[in-house]
Amino acid sequence: MRALVTSIALPILVAQAHHAYTAEFDTTKPVKLTGVLTRLEWTNPHIWLYLDVKDENGKVSNWGFSASPPGMLQRRGITRSQLKLGEVLTISGHRAKDGSNNASGNVVMFADGRDALIGQDQALNPTETSNPRQQEKGK
DSSP states (O other), X not given: OHHHHHHHHHHHHHHHHOOOHHHHEEEEEEEEEEEEEEEEEXXXXXXXXXXXXXXXXXXXXXXXXXXXXXXXHHHTTOOGGGSOTTOEEXXXXXEXXXXXXXXXXXXXXXXXXXXXXXXXXXXXXXXXXXXXXHXXXXX
């Protein structure tokens, strides 16, 4: 009986714990920020990357970016070891609805010009593609 209750209750709890992208992030407020990677949380259900971002006056703010789960990123060929603390990254996504310095992390561009999809496929806008050649194709 306990196994039956667990098999019914667990999927319900998991479904309730997960959220829709648009419940947390505002798709009308895209962000694209460049900064130094200061922290990486490589855990389920989503990894978090934290960047120190300087504004036009030189003031530094720490931004958090929620991305895909570790397993999904690994299937895309993105590993934890590729995201090095101290590295300069540019991340695009959508700002958190609560106005905090949090956002979705949809595309990351590395200092050498490589970019990678780190967010949910359905969360992307064509303007988030960081590769200029891909942006020109979309025009």
